Amino acid sequence: xxxxxxxxxxxxxxxxxxxxxxxxxxxxxxxxxxxxxxxxxxxxxxxxxxxxxxxxxxxxxxxxxxxxxxxxxxxxxxxxxxxxxxxxxxxxxxxxxxxxxxxxxxxxxxxxxxxxxxxxxxxxxxxxxxxxxxxxxxxxxxxxxxxxxxxxxxxxxxxxxxxxxxxxxxxxxxxxxxxxxxxxxxxxxxxxxxxxxxxxxxxxxxxxxxxxxxxxxxxxxxxxxxxxxxxxxxxxxxxxxxxxxxxxxxxxxxxxxxxxxxxxxxxxxxxxxxxxxxxxxxxxxxxxxxxxxxxxxxxxxxxxxxxxxxxxxxxxxxxxxxxxxxxxxxxxxxxxxxxxxxxxxxxxxxxxxxxxxxxxxxxxxxxxxxxxxxxxxxxxxxxxx
Numbered sequence: 001x002x003x004x005x006x007x008x009x010x011x012x013x014x015x016x017x018x019x020x021x022x023x024x025x026x027x028x029x030x031x032x033x034x035x036x037x038x039x040x041x042x043x044x045x046x047x048x049x050x051x052x053x054x055x056x057x058x059x060x061x062x063x064x065x066x067x068x069x070x071x072x073x074x075x076x077x078x079x080x081x082x083x084x085x086x087x088x089x090x091x092x093x094x095x096x097x098x099x100x101x102x103x104x105x106x107x108x109x110x111x112x113x114x115x116x117x118x119x120x121x122x123x124x125x126x127x128x129x130x131x132x133x134x135x136x137x138x139x140x141x142x143x144x145x146x147x148x149x150x151x152x153x154x155x156x157x158x159x160x161x162x163x164x165x166x167x168x169x170x171x172x173x174x175x176x177x178x179x180x181x182x183x184x185x186x187x188x189x190x191x192x193x194x195x196x197x198x199x200x201x202x203x204x205x206x207x208x209x210x211x212x213x214x215x216x217x218x219x220x221x222x223x224x225x226x227x228x229x230x231x232x233x234x235x236x237x238x239x240x241x242x243x244x245x246x247x248x249x250x251x252x253x254x255x256x257x258x259x260x261x262x263x264x265x266x267x268x269x270x271x272x273x274x275x276x277x278x279x280x281x282x283x284x285x286x287x288x289x290x291x292x293x294x295x296x297x298x299x300x301x302x303x304x305x306x307x308x309x310x311x312x313x314x315x316x317x318x319x320x321x322x323x324x325x326x327x328x329x330x331x332x333x334x335x336x337x338x339x340x341x342x343x344x345x346x347x348x349x350x351x352x353x354x355x356x357x358x359x360x361x362x363x364x365x366x367x368x369x370x371x372x373x374x375x376x377x378x379x380x381x382x383x384x385x
Contacts, residue, residue, distance in 0.1 A: 057086035073104035125154035215245035233263035278375035298351035303335035312366035
């Protein structure tokens with residue numbers, strides 16, 4: 001009897017346990033399902049909220065872009081700022097805000113955003129370039145050079161080779177203004193090595209070499225530009241300028257002539273061609289001249305020195321050293337044709353030496369003449385060298 005009761009009790013308890021177990025499983029499944037639904041709903045709502053913010057940010061950004069294009073920088077700054085608040089991870093928004101702050105002359109604020117940009121994206125070419133310009137404007141040239149270098153080798157999303165060339169050209173301009181010759185030369189040579197066969201870029205680089213007083217390199221670059229574009233008047237004029245700086249006046253004159261046949265309105269090339277032609281025709285030591293021609297040219301050179309300083313030499317005659325007085329008297333006699341001599345080296349050398357001494361003494365006594373005879377100066381400089 002007791003065995004039967006205990007059996008029935010056990011069976012009942014097993015049934016209750018099974019019921020409870022089944023109920024717990026269903027509850028757990030229900031809870032898990034609700035959690036999944038809640039997770040999905042939260043994700044959906046979060047995504048929708050994020051998309052809504054990004055959409056509002058895009059609207060603000062486009063409005064800012066339009067305002068910036070119209071030069072309304074103050075309003076543009078407000079819209080860029082709102083766009084960045086709504087989408088903090090959009091680095092292009094931060095970059096655009098920094099750019100318009102620079103345009104609005106708010107460089108301190110711009111620098112804050114640019115430094116954050118570079119912290120997040122160190123190779124950003126645009127951010128480093130803006131920082132380079134800010135530092136150059138405040139005369140912190142060491143910092144400017146560092147950021148220019150980073151911009152040159154940084155990442156540019158479009159037209160990277162052209163961007164690098166332009167940034168390096170800008171860096172060279174900064175270095176030239178600061179007189180940092182060794183750095184200028186290094187950057188110019190890098191630019192020359194990396195430059196593609198583009199005549200416009202070659203001309204730009206050639207001008208930089210001329211500005212850096214490196215005419216040998218300028219001649220090479222302009223020669224390449226003429227090879228690539230034989231009828232480019234600016235390239236030929238640049239070649240003429242390089243030859244002129246090298247005191248190769250005959251080849252300079254020829255290059256200017258070629259340039260003027262293409263562009264007759266180039267007044268600068270015409271003036272330099274005329275000067276180069278004067279130097280060629282006045283130089284008594286030019287190859288191929290007869291002794292008589294050399295003597296005649298040396299006498300003409302001396303006469304032009306006297307004419308150049310006619311504004312002051314007579315007035316200061318009493319103040320001149322005795323040696324200079326004798327030189328003036330001798331020069332006047334030779335220029336007037338009162339000294340007869342046979343054509344020969346001695347006469348040419350005397351006339352040239354007299355012209356050099358007289359011009360130096362006249363400058364010491366009178367200063368530079370009001371109408372400087374450039375051709376005379378260039379001829380004497382070439383002869384002295």
